[in-house]
Amino acid sequence: MKKNYLFTPGPTMVPAEVSLAEALPMIHHRTPQFSQIFYEVSEDLKYLFQTKTGEVFTLMSSGTGAMEACVANVLARGQKALVVISGKFGERWAELCTCFGIETITIDVENGKAVNPSDIEAVLKKTPGIKVVFTTQSETSTGVVHDIKAISPIVKKYGALMVVDCISAIGVHPLMMDEWAIDVAITGSQKGCMMPPGLAFACVNSTAWDVIEKADLPRYYWDFRKMRKDLKDKTTPFTPAVSLVMAMKTALDMLKKEGIENVWKRHARLAHATREGAKALGLELFAGEYSSNVLTAIKAPKGIDVDKIIKKLRDETGVTFTGGQDELKGKIIRIGHMGYVNDFDMLIAIAALEKGLYEAGYPVQLGEGLATVQSILVGKK
Amino acid sequence: MKKNYLFTPGPTMVPAEVSLAEALPMIHHRTPQFSQIFYEVSEDLKYLFQTKTGEVFTLMSSGTGAMEACVANVLARGQKALVVISGKFGERWAELCTCFGIETITIDVENGKAVNPSDIEAVLKKTPGIKVVFTTQSETSTGVVHDIKAISPIVKKYGALMVVDCISAIGVHPLMMDEWAIDVAITGSQKGCMMPPGLAFACVNSTAWDVIEKADLPRYYWDFRKMRKDLKDKTTPFTPAVSLVMAMKTALDMLKKEGIENVWKRHARLAHATREGAKALGLELFAGEYSSNVLTAIKAPKGIDVDKIIKKLRDETGVTFTGGQDELKGKIIRIGHMGYVNDFDMLIAIAALEKGLYEAGYPVQLGEGLATVQSILVGKK
Numbered sequence: 001m002k003k004n005y006l007f008t009p010g011p012t013m014v015p016a017e018v019s020l021a022e023a024l025p026m027i028h029h030r031t032p033q034f035s036q037i038f039y040e041v042s043e044d045l046k047y048l049f050q051t052k053t054g055e056v057f058t059l060m061s062s063g064t065g066a067m068e069a070c071v072a073n074v075l076a077r078g079q080k081a082l083v084v085i086s087g088k089f090g091e092r093w094a095e096l097c098t099c100f101g102i103e104t105i106t107i108d109v110e111n112g113k114a115v116n117p118s119d120i121e122a123v124l125k126k127t128p129g130i131k132v133v134f135t136t137q138s139e140t141s142t143g144v145v146h147d148i149k150a151i152s153p154i155v156k157k158y159g160a161l162m163v164v165d166c167i168s169a170i171g172v173h174p175l176m177m178d179e180w181a182i183d184v185a186i187t188g189s190q191k192g193c194m195m196p197p198g199l200a201f202a203c204v205n206s207t208a209w210d211v212i213e214k215a216d217l218p219r220y221y222w223d224f225r226k227m228r229k230d231l232k233d234k235t236t237p238f239t240p241a242v243s244l245v246m247a248m249k250t251a252l253d254m255l256k257k258e259g260i261e262n263v264w265k266r267h268a269r270l271a272h273a274t275r276e277g278a279k280a281l282g283l284e285l286f287a288g289e290y291s292s293n294v295l296t297a298i299k300a301p302k303g304i305d306v307d308k309i310i311k312k313l314r315d316e317t318g319v320t321f322t323g324g325q326d327e328l329k330g331k332i333i334r335i336g337h338m339g340y341v342n343d344f345d346m347l348i349a350i351a352a353l354e355k356g357l358y359e360a361g362y363p364v365q366l367g368e369g370l371a372t373v374q375s376i377l378v379g380k381k
Numbered sequence: 382m383k384k385n386y387l388f389t390p391g392p393t394m395v396p397a398e399v400s401l402a403e404a405l406p407m408i409h410h411r412t413p414q415f416s417q418i419f420y421e422v423s424e425d426l427k428y429l430f431q432t433k434t435g436e437v438f439t440l441m442s443s444g445t446g447a448m449e450a451c452v453a454n455v456l457a458r459g460q461k462a463l464v465v466i467s468g469k470f471g472e473r474w475a476e477l478c479t480c481f482g483i484e485t486i487t488i489d490v491e492n493g494k495a496v497n498p499s500d501i502e503a504v505l506k507k508t509p510g511i512k513v514v515f516t517t518q519s520e521t522s523t524g525v526v527h528d529i530k531a532i533s534p535i536v537k538k539y540g541a542l543m544v545v546d547c548i549s550a551i552g553v554h555p556l557m558m559d560e561w562a563i564d565v566a567i568t569g570s571q572k573g574c575m576m577p578p579g580l581a582f583a584c585v586n587s588t589a590w591d592v593i594e595k596a597d598l599p600r601y602y603w604d605f606r607k608m609r610k611d612l613k614d615k616t617t618p619f620t621p622a623v624s625l626v627m628a629m630k631t632a633l634d635m636l637k638k639e640g641i642e643n644v645w646k647r648h649a650r651l652a653h654a655t656r657e658g659a660k661a662l663g664l665e666l667f668a669g670e671y672s673s674n675v676l677t678a679i680k681a682p683k684g685i686d687v688d689k690i691i692k693k694l695r696d697e698t699g700v701t702f703t704g705g706q707d708e709l710k711g712k713i714i715r716i717g718h719m720g721y722v723n724d725f726d727m728l729i730a731i732a733a734l735e736k737g738l739y740e741a742g743y744p745v746q747l748g749e750g751l752a753t754v755q756s757i758l759v760g761k762k
Contacts, residue, residue: 008409011623019407022624023400026577028389028701060443060579061602064619068602099601190620196407198441198579198622218599220480221442221449238445239571241579241622242392243403320409 002318007349009140009295009322010168011190011197012339015254018194022247029242035234037249042231044252047260048170048193049185049203051177057227058248059200060241063167063188064092066200069222070163070184071096074132074208076216080105081132082123082160084115084151087141088325089165093134100217105130111328112142112297114290117150124158131211132161137169141325143287143297143334145173152180161211167191167200168294171255172267172338183208189244191294192263194251194340198244204228267293270337270346273376277350278335280372281357281364286332295336297324301362306333309356319352343377383699388730390521390676390703391549392571392578393720396635399575403628410623416615418630423612425633428641429551429574430566430584432558438608439629440581441622444548444569445473447581450603451544451565452477455513455589457597461486462513463504463541465496465532468522469706470546474515481598486511492523492709493678495671498531505539512592513542518550522706524668524678524715526554533561542592548572548581549675552636553648553719564589570625572675573644575632575721579625585609648674651718651727654757658731659716661753662738662745667713676717678705682743687714690737700733724758 006013027034038058045056059066071093075081081102083094086109097104107123109115115135124130133155137148148164155162163184166175170185171192177185183205190197204212204224212224226237255263271293275285278298286297300306307323307330314320324332335349350369357364387394408415419439426437440447452474456462462483464475467490478485488504490496496516505511514536518529529545536543544565547556551566552573558566564586571578585593585605593605607618636644652674656666659679667678681687688704688711695701705713716730731750738745 004406004408006407006409010620011407011409014407014624016404019404019624022577023397023404025385025400026387026392026395027385028387028392028695028703029578030703031695031701060441060446062441062619062621065441065446065602096601100599188620190623196403196622196624197410197620198625218481220477221446238443239391239569239578240443241577241625242571243395243400243577244579244622244625314412320412322409322411 005319005345005348007336008320009334009336010188012194012336013341014196015194015340017254018247018251021250022196022243024246026242029240030235034242038236038240038245039234041245041248041252044256045201045203047256048252049177050175050179051203051205054177054203054205055228055231056201056203057224057231058236058240058245059202060198060238061200062197063186063200066186066188066202067092067165068096069202069224070186071100071102072217072219072222073212073224074161074163074184074215075100075102076214077101079103079131080127080129081134082107082120082130083134084120084136085109086113086115086136086144086146087111087139089139089141090136093165097134112144112287112290114144114146117147117154120151121154124154124160130158130160132163134163136165137173137175138292138294140168140295141328143292143295144290145169145292145294148175148182149180152182156181161208168338171263172294173292174264177203177205189248192338193248194254195248196244198241199248267338269377270341270343271296273373274335274337274346274349276376277369277373278353281354281369294338295334298333298335300331300333304357304360304362306330309360313352313356317352319348346373346377386700386726386729388717389701390715390717391569393575393717394722395577396575396721398635399628399632402631403577403624405627407623410621411616415623419617419621419626420615422626422629422633425637426582426584428637429633430556430558431560432584432586435558435584435586436609436612437582437584438605438612439617439621439626440583441579441619442581443578444567444581447567447569447583448473448546449477450583450605451567452481452483453598453600453603454593454605455542455544455565455596456481456483457595458482460484460512461508461510462515463488463501463511464515465501465517466490467494467496467517467525467527468492468520470520470522471517474546478515493525493668493671495525495527498528498535501532502535505535505541511539511541513544515544517546518554518556519673519675521549521676522709524673524676525671526550526673526675529556529563530561533563537562542589549719552644553675554673555645558584558586570629573719574629575635576629577625579622580629648719650758651722651724652677654754655716655718655727655730657757658750658754659734662735662750675719676715679714679716681712681714685738685741685743687711690741694733694737698733700729727754727758
């Protein structure tokens, strides 16, 4: 009886309630019936981003589409942007900026480390004219979380726009759009939102609007101005993914019911337990003190083929972890704990990890990781 | 007992089999399990586009996203394009081209008429340097179908690329990608494919590739080159909408089982019956001889508020038609008959139309439209 357990960096597991809402009879999108749902989703998303004054747009795309939308909406030809790169998703900001002809300055952070906010200040100080700073809250390629709260005031001090990829962070780590003065933040449906992939969301504050109005990169499908205009009429410029929006309503209802502070706390507990469970097995964390609550990246033990373990677990037990990408291939195992996950799920994850390592010949005392996770989750609430 | 009947220009009705496939447990997209499904979908889509040599890319976007992808992939800065405009969706090609800085020449066709292919030839003859011709197979804003088969050889004769918006036409009207030498054709999931919205598909032939390689507009999310590279590995550059792709597999299985020629014939029969049913009620077709099999656009009878009828039917009976957009507002009723529709559905549509007109005070003999539709559908197969 193989069941599917996704401990991946997204898509994550989807509650049956959400999947079934996705399967409800189709309705036309230009109707008051759909508009009401779309309006409620757009309002509830403000809660997720912790904003009262910002607006949240729903994009029919993956998270990368929302990243492209940010670049296309906040920059003008020939302008300068700063990108903080600490992995694959930071790199993506830089690739997008370069693709759109933006003069792109980068800060390259060592894999597995978070950026030091003072490094950002140093670049802003010595390089006048940087209009936008692109950062990543949770870099899923390395399992690192960046201190967005500390970075934002520095960026604002130098008059630049603060744009954050929160794709995997929203609904996992606190993201205080208003309190931290974030200008643009984006997320995707298939992470903390407990949804299938296919939708992305962009939260835009009033400071960003002046910039967006003056931006001049070509934008049509991604044009926030069109989205803003239509959102006032509770609709979208182009056909929305109706079934996903209906599912999103259910997912947001579940998150609201739990309460966003409790959602954050749950992720912190599960992440802590997973990290300690891994350590109890003698494993080392790749991101150390910078480890996010989104996923735990574990260094491959010497002589152990972790990609083989991952493949075997996935095909034989249905438990899906992911390995490293690009230069991290074969060097890490990534265990996701975001979205629709609870205590028992993390016991399954650690049990699978023990099994995989044991069968690969790594010296593991079966049950040791499990006992640690159980102690943390049951022992201290 | 109100049920929902969508006779709209999309989203269209979705079979329960497809909706339930959408609700299947989530799987990770970077796995052989998903790759197999994605590969089968990509192969089956070739059948839908009637191509053996072209490739079909799956985009996470609405149909407009696929339109933007076409513009961004086949043109270089400062190049010239010709756009045939016969309604809202032709206009969209022109808006996109203009947005991306393309010198855009348009042929403006009267609403409710199809373009005369010789008008395209005349423009191509007198305007050297047109690189791409953008057309629309089915213009849903007016209910017109264009003769793509006749247009394509003209465009090829002048060495331009033939790009067709087949968003609402695929799975309704024949579209012979190879036989007609179409270079790029696009569609969306929520039309003839009997799917929820959220996916779009672009079919690209080998002639287009030379152009795509030389194109230089900024493209990242829409980059066909990335999609082509990853399709060889049965995957996508960015996270695919897993649940929609799984549903698409089921939808394509249903279409293959019926057989594409039978699917086209079914639409032709249902469209013919609907047109005759409307005429039997004394109504006039907006698109006359150019009427598509996608939807029937009917002129509003004098003194009758058709938008009020549409609203009342939708809210009271669950039957959803659509009215005209922009300058056609209040002037037409549009009755869709694409996708998951059968004989009985069209009886419901015509019954609702009779009811709506009758209650609005239009002199209709109840049952006359129904009798006509029934005679056509039962009488002559």
